[in-house]
Amino acid sequence: MAMLSKVSRAKPDSTLQKRQSAPILVLAALATLSFVLLPVLYLVQRALQGEWATTKIIIFRSKTLEVLITTVSLVLLVAAIAAVIGISLAWSLYNVKLAAPNLLRALVVLPMAIPSYVFTYCWLSLGVLPEGFIGAVAVLTLSTTPYVTLAAMAALHRIDSSQIDVAQTLGLNQFQTLRRVTLPQMRNAIASGVLLVSLYVLSDFGAVSLLGVDTFTRAIHNTYQGSFDRSTAAILSLMLVAVSAVVISMEVTTRKRLRIVKSSVAIARQRQRLDSVKSQTIATTIFGVYILTSLAIPISVLGYRFISRSEPIEATRLLQASVSTILVSSIGALLALLLALPIAILSIRSSLLGRLAERGVLVVSALPGIVIGLSLVAFGSDIPWAYQTLGLLAFAYSILFVARSVGTIRNALARVPESLPEIAATLGQTRSRIFYRVTLPLAAPGVIAGTLLVFLSAMKELPATLMLRPTGFETLATEIWNNTAIFRFSEAAPYALLLVAIAAVPTFLLSRPDKDAERGEHR
């Protein structure tokens, strides 16, 4: 197997590698890093304002240890189960003959469109959710599996089918092929999917608050809104940052050096899918159960609440909230793209700054929205013309979610085959022209996917939005909150349904296979 991968390995794009990085790139990456680390700066400031004696007590008391253990166990369990389910779903899609595979592919990714607080509430209202920790594991696993599914699907798509053929010719059965050929090549993608899941769980507040699970985010919230003790909250937040740094470095060490895997002898033929009754039944069951629990049931609950409403629909308000949501989320996504590109480029070049910057942005994404919100309030309120403006809110989104796109964009840029930019170079094009005219268009699907991910996350965001939006500016998420805060869950249903419907669009786009990559690989 090792020989096979050597044969199929091609050199990554060398115009992106081993050159002195242009100063503007370095500056841009530094700028991004400093923006994204603003919350950490805020936290350090606040933490230092407390007394050392109190700080010591907080860090070392048993309650904090409990919170740490709860958080870490939650992350580990959710990541592990989501990985298993995600890989199973993706593998089945590719290797088992199923009815309506395109529809299934879209449906298993669609749960990403449902915010975790809505998801949790829907399940809670049915009364069948186990309480506390187990309930949180269930809910968070169902919500975050799509991150792994997407990554696994992309990875499976890139695996050379000729390797599978050779493996089977050599006598390996399905499981052995999976274990020795497929999974090792999926490792990087799965690792980044699992990383996204872990960071999501670390930063989640909606599910754990409704279920009463004592994670760091809940402890931080209770401190901010209970005792208003910002230095204690800052210390807890910094501990969360430390945990996320550990998680991130684990992913980074797991990551092998990025290689482009494609065969020089491409056989473009229909892949044989398993069509035995047993495999089809098993696969269909897995899909059925997952789609039922993560999509059908929550949406039905929302639908039921919607129908049983007594008040008429406020159409203008719904429309306004939708437009606002789309507007500010898309600007946030574009800003995130601007922030992510320099880091992604530098990261491919294996520059120290690139690596640091990438981890830096990841670290911040584990912080709950209330921390990002308050940090931007602290800095933003010093700049009256920018404070509580649409621009600042979009900027907050870009900081919050740039981590979700950096990995995808980096991988997309790295997969551009070396030959094309090199040809352009021999034709006398400048490096920046090569980047814009050759590399970026080829990497476009992945870059767009990363940006869509940010767009999707921004649409669902709540705590930072509540704090930073212009007064009177409502997004779908804030309207949901307006109603649930006064227990009008039925009133919240139209907004929730509309949010899911709109979020389904980028989610659907994300689920589609990477057609351009397919073409590129068979060149």
Place this chain on the structure above:
Amino acid sequence: MPRKLIALWAALALAASLTSCSSDANDQGEDQSLVIYSGRTQEYIASLFDDFTKETGIKLEVRYGDSAALAAQILEEGENSPADLFISQDAGALGAVADAGLLDLLSPEILNRVEPRYRATNGDWVSLTGRVRIFAYAPDRVSELPATVDDLLAPSWRGRLGIAPTNASFQAFVTAMIQLRGEAETELWLRGIVANDPKLYEKNSLIVEAIDAGEIDGGLVNHYYIFEVSEELNREINVKNHFFQSGDVGNLVNVSGVGIMKQSEKKDLASNLITYLLSPSSQQRFVAEVNEYSIVDPTLKPVGLVALDQVGAPEVNLAQLSDMQRTQNLLIKVGLL
């Protein structure tokens, strides 16, 4: 220049122009407007604000949010806060902002509308409405109602009680108990409750729903939740309110209140609004629409409940309810948080 670069710059320019799409309060000027941070939700106050604007022509830019979250935000904004007024649903959040020195002294006319115990001792905030802690229970399953909160420590209540330790009102109640009985006694009571196997909920409404559903038989919540839950579920519920004996800490009256921000440049306009909110018509609407108690007029009361002066509230300094840190540490110590 490459097309994509132009597109990105265009996006940036758009974003930059959107910094002008900020709250109207940023254009200071001669137009009469106020910025309000309101912990009181839109549903329960927006119509009063609209009527105020109609009567006086003063525009109101209202930022709705959770009282504690808004207080945390105001504390971060400090003197740069764009808010002119802060309306809080509980005294704790208001007190936290007051303790940071961010509220201005109110005029004597406003302060004298309420009794001294319903306003800040140094006069920087005043109460609007009252919310009473009560004991909610299922009338068909509870034969012996508790006279004091200590009765809930009895073995007969094992596993039948619901509380919401993360909730601000519950924490206010514990803070009041610390004020009245001291920390050691309060810790004893809390440990007694924990030993009696209570069910913990995130929200007061969930407690009332649980009583109705038969999961628990009683809970410590605020008085208006039985009305709220009944409205949301669109039917009668099997839950009633019960007051503890007179003076018991279980009858704590918590208040929603308002203060004027020190850095506000429109203090006169802000005072007008406060006067309006304390007026008889506004107070009547609070009682009728939200089922709260009026602080200004003790005769106004929600349907089916006794008047405020007959509730038998404990003598507690509301301003000190902002000292939640001790309460939180205590709750953590006994394992409720």
